[in-house]
Amino acid sequence: MAGATGTIIIGAGITGITCARALAQAGTPVRLLDKGRGIGGRMATKRVQAAGLSLHYDHGAQYIRPRDPAFAAELLAAGASVWGESDRLVGQPGMSSLPRAMADGLDVAQGVEVTGLHHAGGLWHLETSAGDHMARRVVLTIPAPQALALLGRDHPLAPELSAVQMAPCLTLMASFPADSPAPFAARLDPDHPLAWVAQDTTKPDRPKGVVTWVAQASAAFSAQHLDQSPDGILADMLPHLCALLGTAPNQSLHAQVHRWRYAQATQPLGRAFLRAAHGLYVGGDWCLGPRAEDGWASGRAMAKAILTGADAD
Ligand SMILES: Cc1cc2nc3c(=O)[nH]c(=O)nc-3n(C[C@H](O)[C@H](O)[C@H](O)COP(=O)(O)OP(=O)(O)OC[C@H]3O[C@@H](n4cnc5c(N)ncnc54)[C@H](O)[C@@H]3O)c2cc1C
Structure with missing residues (x-):
């Protein structure tokens, strides 16, 4: 079993990365676990070798049209450039380059699927495809139906997670x-x-x-x-x-x-994140809407709540 980390974030998409960046900048130890081979979740680029060519496809998020200037600034700092209409930002050479750049310097373990979590003895215990992990706080940033499957239908957050479509x-x-x-x-x-x-x-x-x-x-x-x-x-x-x-x-x-x-x-939660006992946070784009910016806003809100001590239980 790996040693206990301050905060483990499950999911290295834009939500998890945004939350992790804010915690890391404030000096809070944080580790991201993601089951994928790459960073960025649904901000994804597939690379294929075919017909003697190297092909790139942005098969998830197509472009980002940021509304909050702070989000636009973060995307531009991560290397985003304009595609067609002036307010459409894309990564280059693919969308996944944006979350990858934003995750630079963070502690990210890829190819690690979290299969179970429970709280005991003052710590969270995570069962994963690559051994067990422990943390004082857990931030779950995976799609709501997957969060529900991981937490279980008898979890106190299950009714709110079930309402998300x-x-x-x-x-x-x-x-x-x-x-x-x-x-x-x-x-x-x-x-x-x-x-x-x-x-x-x-x-x-x-x-x-x-x-x-x-x-x-x-x-x-x-x-x-x-x-x-x-x-x-x-x-x-x-x-x-x-x-x-x-x-x-x-x-x-x-x-x-x-x-x-x-x-x-298609049916978001309607607030930036969910929170349960013992420092469990659950967030993602689905809290606020269908876009990457909604994930960014959720991740930011969770970090703010954590850093202002709102989870002092
Ligand atoms: C086809 C498509 C088109 C889209 N087009 C746009 C668009 O044009 N503009 C726009 O703004 N948004 C668009 N979006 C939405 C945008 O991609 C998402 O809002 C955003 O990427 C969500 O980020 P997230 O971090 O909340 O979730 P995700 O990106 O889904 O990240 C969750 C991460 O958790 C990991 N994970 C899941 N389960 C586990 C587990 N058990 N253990 C460990 N890791 C786990 C996943 O591998 C993933 O990396 C589109 C999405 C799709 C799919």
């Missing part, structure tokens, strides 16, 4: 030769099976010599096809994309799908 999103990634049709940079149509389609290679500093697309299925399509096999989803989505572009599925250099089971909140 998160919608799935099926995402198609596809690349075509550089001279293939590229009729638009981005397209939004909530009534089309592919509600959002973006030409990723129009973002700054993306690999050249290829046209790369990310398409997000509509809410209705995603809910209807969620439990289909990845091959079945691909076979349904790729022809829709090709019809919009004016090309054929057999022209693609690479195509695959990603299934986000908990993509974005």
Whole structure:
């Protein structure tokens, strides 16, 4: 068992990273655990080697349109640049570069899945895929349905976690030769099976010599096809994309799908975080809304509560 840490944050997405940065800046020992191989959670970039090319896809958050100037300043300091409209910020060479830069200098353990937690003897005990950990305080920043599964349906926070609704999103990634049709940079149509389609290679500093697309299925399509096999989803989505572009599925250099089971909140909690006895905090984008900025605001609010001693129990 590893030694006890002051605060363990479960989840190294924008919420967990924001909370950790504020705690670390204030001199509070903090460690992040994340089950993923990379940092950033749903601010994600997939890298694929195919057809002799190195392909990048922003298959989670597409861009950030910050409302709070403090968030905009943090994104710009992390290397964000403008994509198309002046208020759309993206990371380069991919969205995941933003959380990675923001996590610079933090203690992050990747590939560590937390499978159970309980409080005993004045400490939190975390069971993980890489051994047990102990901490005085735990901040949980994973999607609400996953937080509910981890804490259990008899936990005091279960009723509030159960009320949060998160919608799935099926995402198609596809690349075509550089001279293939590229009729638009981005397209939004909530009534089309592919509600959002973006030409990723129009973002700054993306690999050249290829046209790369990310398409997000509509809410209705995603809910209807969620439990289909990845091959079945691909076979349904790729022809829709090709019809919009004016090309054929057999022209693609690479195509695959990603299934986000908990993509974005459709029924948020309505406040910045939840708190329970013994210094347990639960937060995430889903507390306040569907966007990365909502996660940032939740993470910031949790850090503020911790640092002002509001959890003095
Ligand atoms: C398809 C899609 C498109 C989007 N588009 C936009 C957009 O254009 N603009 C925008 O602002 N937002 C967008 N969003 C939303 C944005 O990505 C999220 O609001 C934000 O990334 C959420 O951050 P978070 O830290 O709260 O959660 P997450 O990013 O989900 O982070 C949670 C982390 O917890 C880890 N984790 C989960 N369970 C465990 C466990 N048991 N043990 C250890 N680690 C665990 C996960 O690996 C993950 O890294 C989009 C999201 C999706 C999926």
